[in-house]
Structure formats: structure tokens, C-alpha cells
Amino acid sequence: MVENTKKEIITAVELAKKQREISVSEFFTKNRHLLGFDNPRKALLTTIKEAVDNSLDACEEAKILPDIYVEVTQKAEDRFLVIVQDNGPGIVKEQIPKIFAKLLYGSKFHTMKQSRGQQGIGISAAGMYGQLTTGKPIRITSRISPKKPTHYYELNINTQKNEPDIIKETEIEWLTEHGTKIEIELEAKYQKGKQSVDEYLKQTAIANPHIKVAYKNPEGQVIEFPRATKELPVEPKEIKPHPHGIELGILIKMLRMTKSKNLGSFLTSDFSRVSPAVAKLICDKAKVDIKSKPERIPTQEADNLLKAIRETKIMAPQTNCLSPIGEDLIIKGLKKEINAEFYAATTRPPSVYRGNPFQIEVGLAYGGEAQTTPDDEKDDLIRVIRFANRVPLLYQQGACATNKAIVTTAWKNYGLSQSRGALPSGPVILMIHMVSVWVPFTSESKEAIAHYPEILKEMKLALQEVGRKLAGHIRKTVKAIQQTERINLFEKYIPELATAIAQLSETDKKTIQTNLDATLHKNLKELIKNGESQS
């Protein structure tokens, strides 16, 4: 579960702090699979992902409409150069070495705020991977204002100390007014298809209709993903953690780091939704003195405290801290990247799992290009694209809660065929997005959302809402086809009917037929309408 990942990282932070003798490179090598560098193909994707996620977060924090350039160049058979450049706020000179060449710098791991960065371990890990596989340093160019100079750095990570080694540091001329450019050379493999850099960028463009991306792939082609809106997403609010979402490791860490003088004020000021009364209730239940000093609470008591927290009713966390894409922009995002016949989207109201606020969104494109799958798969199952906090999830679809929610939804009701326990079939691209201050991933990778019942329930409700919209469209299309067929039938019936009437009334068949044809075409619209109200 998520806790494991979290714990390992926390442990790593502490290890890095306390026991410097353990090298970070060792930690990195051991945890490659957790960090997204299990193979050369995935390493390339992860590197770009980390860089782009950082750029987007930085731009949005600075209220700048992101304008991203990505370039991948092949240097040798298994060696690539990745360049990611943004128009973000840039980085102040002193921070540059730490951000890019110190593993686990920054504190995204325990902020309770919806952000992309939660996914990975950070850009420094990508730099380290490059350094370990090619020996080349990470190269950074950054400028914070047109009035300020542009700084250029070449950095290595000192794997013994987890400190940056500055290889080169200089001021250069740069045309960009503000922004950051990262260059990493690494051992990698470039491949197209479902889990490719190309697909990642396309999906990113769908879920982030406010960004503009230009991408030059190793074949030299430049692909542009245009902007669909000039509105930046609403900035997500940072909230204090809710007691029901806390794990023991984090609790202990928080107890040690807090500025509060006693346990009571620690509980009320470091958590959300804890009133003095609730804090007292918790301490009484845990049989821990409310006045004890937080940093002196032993592990056993912390454990009791956690149990007490879980047994105590606490008001659900506030949910206004989230920033979903929204139905209109989901549709805009889908429209600009997928040329389909019909689009629908739904944004569910916020909900809560384990004290964490979250929100589910679903978008759908039907018909047109939604029919073709990138891998030219033989089956005609729908294609699912998954997102967590606007970041595409390309791996582990089967293990993801989204998958379970989709296969357990009765798509037959919505006009798609579906085998038991399988994805439905049809010309559909289905987008499913989870927004949360903390997205729970399954343990092995950060690519599959964990199966919390509250999350599954919201996903299913969102899928059903979109399903109903789809059903309406499919019904209309089918009906329109049927109506045309029926009008055609009238035309075919007319000669037969004219023959019968002519023989019975002993009049001219041609006149009758002409009259019937005229009546049909005069009343065509009305006939179609009547047909609809009858069927």
C-alpha cells in the first residue's frame, strides 16, 4: 500500500540525514523499480516525466501559462540526450545545485496539497540515473527575470554525501526572459506505442488544456500540442493533514519536528479538524498526558495515540482544497487531441477516503479517431487513459482501481458490448482522473491507484454519469439511422401500394405513385418526428 512507499522514502530521508555513511547511490540502485528506472525504456519516460511535472508545477505556482519544449536526441545505440525547457519563474542561483543534485531535497512528500510532484522522487533522481549510466553531469540553465543574468550549471551528485558537486558554474547569454532548461544524458531506449514519451505528452496535453508543448522526437519530427484555454487551473490549497489519514511513521516524524510545546497544541495546530475537545478525547483514550512534550513521546505511546485517533470521530476534512480540470476543459482537452464524433465529461463532487479529500473526473470520446488504438491491437476494447493530479499513468492499468471500476460498470446499459469481467468494447477513449492531496498508489509502483472502497464508489458513479450521456448519443445515432431506413422503406413500398390502389379503384397507377411520392417528400420532417415519438 501507499504507506510502504511513503515510509521507505521517509526512512530514506532520515537515513540520509543521520547515517551519512550509507551512500545514496546504493539506496537509489536498490530502489530503482520504485523510482521508475527499472528499464531503459521506462527510464527515458520517467526522466521526461519528472522534468515536465516540475516545470508545470513551477509555472502554475508562478501563475504563468506553461510553454514547454521537450527534445529527445539519440547519441548512440542506447544513449539519449533529454532536453526540457520551460517558461517558468526560473530558480534563484543558490537553489540550483540543491534542487538538481541533492536527492530528496524539498518537502513535497509530506505537504497535504494536490501536486504533480507527489508521483516521483524528483528530478535529481533522473540526474543521478544519467550520471550513473553515462558519467555525464546534469546541465541546468536558469533565469528568473530579464533584468537578471542567466546561470548555467553542470552538476554531479556526490553519492557518498548526497551533496551536489559543481562541475561548472557560469553566466551565459540566453534569449529566454525567464525559465529553466534541463539537459540530461542517459542510457535509454526510445519506442513508440502505449507507454511511450509521445503518448505521455499527448495525454498530458489532454489533462492540461492550458499548456502548450512542442516536442522534437529522436526521429527529428516536431509535434505540437496547442493550448485550448488561457485560464490557469485554480491553485490547489495546502491543508494540514487530517488525523484519519496519518500513519505511524509520519506521526512519529511530526511529533519530532513540531514547534508545539505540548501534545494538545500539537494535535490542534498540526492537524486539521482537531478541536481542543477532540484533542483531549484522543489523549484520554490513548492514556497519554495531554501536556507531555511531543518530541519525548516514545514509539509505544505514539502507537496508542494513533489507535485512539482512529477510534475517535473527527469531522471530515475540508474539500475545497482541490483543483479538478472541470467538465468543459476535459472536453476541450479531448477535442484538441482526439478527433471524435461525441464527447462527454463529468466531475464528481469532492469526497474523502482515510481523511484525504479527493475528487474523480471522467471524460469520454466516442467514434471518429477514438476507434484506432495506437498499438493497432486486434481487439476492439475501449482505450483507457488514467491520470492522477493531471499526470498520465501509463503502467499497471490492470492493477489500478480505475480498471476495477470500469469492468464492474454495466456498459451494456450504455450501448457498449462487454464480456463479463472485461473492459467494454467500442470506439471509445475513456479518461479517468483522480485529484487528491494524496493519491494512494499500490505498493510496487506509483502507476496504479489503490482500491479504496470510497474511491471505487466515486469512480463508478462518475463512469455511470458519463455512460448515461454516451447512451443518449448512441440511441440518437441508432435512431437516426433507423429513421432514414424507414423513409427509404416508404419509398420502396409506394410502387406496391400504388399497384394495389390502381387495381382496386381502376385508376392510373402513375398518378397515384406521383401523388404518394409528393406526399412523402412534403411531410418528410414531420414523419421523422412522428417516428421518433412513436418508437
Place this chain on the structure above:
Amino acid sequence: MEKAKAELRQLGKKIEIQTSKKQNPTLIFPLRGLSNIEFDKKSSTLKLGDKTASRSFFNVAHSKKFLQTLDAARISHNLLKEKKHASLRDVFYQMKRTITGTKTNIVDDQTESDAVIEDLELITGCSREQLNINANKNGSVAGNVIVEDKGDIIDWSKMGSGGWSIPSNVEEIKFKKVQAKYVLYMEKAAVWERLHEDKFWEKQNCLIMSSQGQTTRGVRRLLQRLYEEHKLPIYVLTDLDPWGFYIYSVIKYGSISLAHMSEQLTIPGVKFLGITVDDIKKYNLEPNLIKFKDVDIKRIDQIKDYDWFKDNKDWQRQLNELKKLKAKAEIQALSARGISFISEKYLPEKIKNKEFID
């Protein structure tokens, strides 16, 4: 025949005028089915109510049926012009053709053509027979009656082992000599053969008549003519089950699907001879009963509820007892008492004692 031809021509003319006015060609005729059936207590027959159905060509739901109706009219019109008769099956084959430029047939199944022919009867007010469309003949008669049919003189007492087979159209038959004193109509052809072999009609001076299963129109009309023109009492013999009771009901009161023709087909004076629930005890038929299925019970409830049975105490008693019995008795159950028990004992006794249900 001229009437039918004129009616069909008028139908054609009416639709032709609608087309010339660029109107949606529409037929309006009485609605068939239980919802539009009334039991007329005065004449004690089933009659059609006032509800009408309309059928329009430019209506996706009606279009095909409209075409079928007019096509059936055209076929009937041709038959009348050529002075030929066709069976329902013939008409079905004439209508079963693919419409040019489509994969659709005008009709795919005989039930479709049969249904529009019945509609045509309502639209024109002419019976199927008058439209020169006949059903399969399905019935036999034997007894002391002489008739003339298409110039042939036929003696129903000299027709060998099969009897005279009753045509579907009996309008043109002339009765020459009627000596028989009553008619015994039975549900089962096999029982008819038994009675014929036993010369029951000779001993009793009666007519024996049957048509396997539901009574055909020709048989009903012949019974009606014998009843009306020669005042012969009509007795009905069926199995003891709801289906047998309904055969009697159709002969007496008319049927739901042919309510529009009740006047030409119903015989209010017909009487039910057996098998009755009382016969079970009297003739010791208990060992020969056959258990009911669910559908049989359901049918009893339906029949009990029909207006024409609702207020009839005798029938309510029969139906209630039958429901309790939860089993049926076939006419042939009487054979358990001896092969000719029916002709030597059961029937003579019943008729002599006037043991009827009305």
C-alpha cells in the same frame, strides 16, 4: 359477390382520393380484441364495441400493415373478377414476395396475411367467404339429410365411412330433405368415427358432426342454418376441460376474433351435453382423469370471468367444481366402460333425460 366487388372498389377509390389530396392514406375500422368486445344480453352474442383502429401508410409503425391490407384487397378483388376461390394459404403465397429494391417481403408468415384478411372483413363488411377466400375444409357430417351443392344432390346418409366433408363456404348449399331430429356436434373426430361406426345417427335419427379442435366457420354456419332453417336442436359434446367449454361457448355466443360476424355464426339455443363434472361420479370416470397443468387452471379463471359466463349459475358451478377437481376427462374416457358405451348408454340416456347445461 357483386357486393364484395363493389366494397373493394369503394375502398380503392377512397384511398385513391386521399392520395390525390396529398393526404396520408388512412383506414379506419373497428378494433378487434377483448378490449372491444361487448356481450349483448338481448341477443346473447358477442358483439364488437365502438372502438376503432386507424391505420396510416405514412406512419412507420403502420406502413407495412397498410400495404399488406391493400395487397390482400387487391388479391381478393382479382379472385372475384376471375370468379375463383383461393385458400388462406394461397393468398399467403400470393402476398409472400420481396418488395423491389429491399430485402423485405410483404408478408413472411401466414399469420400476417390471415390477420389482414380478417381486417378486410371488418373494413368491407364482407365475410372471408364473400371475398372468395376459403379456409381449409375441416369437418364431417353424417345423418338423414339430403342437400344440393353446385348442382349435385348429396345424401348425408350414404357417404361411406368418412361422411360428407363440410366445405368452408356453405352459403350456396340448399337443404332438400331434412329427416334428422337433432344435431350432435362433437369436439373429437375420433369420437365421430366411433358413433358413425356404431350407426348412432341411424338409431337416433340425428346428425353427427365434428371438426377437429376449434369449430371452423363453415361448420358453425352449417349448424346455424340447420338450427334456424330447420329448427333442429344442437347438442355439443366436448372433453371436460376449459378448452372444451370454450368450444361450446364459441358456437353459442361467438368468438372474440370473429365478433364482427356473430350474426352469421352464433347459435344461442345450442346446449351442452357433456362431459360435465357430474358425469364423473355418475359414470365412474375418476380413474380415467388426467391431471391439469397450470395453463388449464389459468384458462378456467379467464372463462369464469367472461361476461357471458359470469352470471350463469350452472356454468359457475361446473367451472368451480372443475377447478377443485384439478383434472380433465376426455370424451374417450367413456371407452373405459366399453368401446360402445358412449353410443349405447351414455348418449341415449343423456338425451332421453334431457341432461343439458344451457
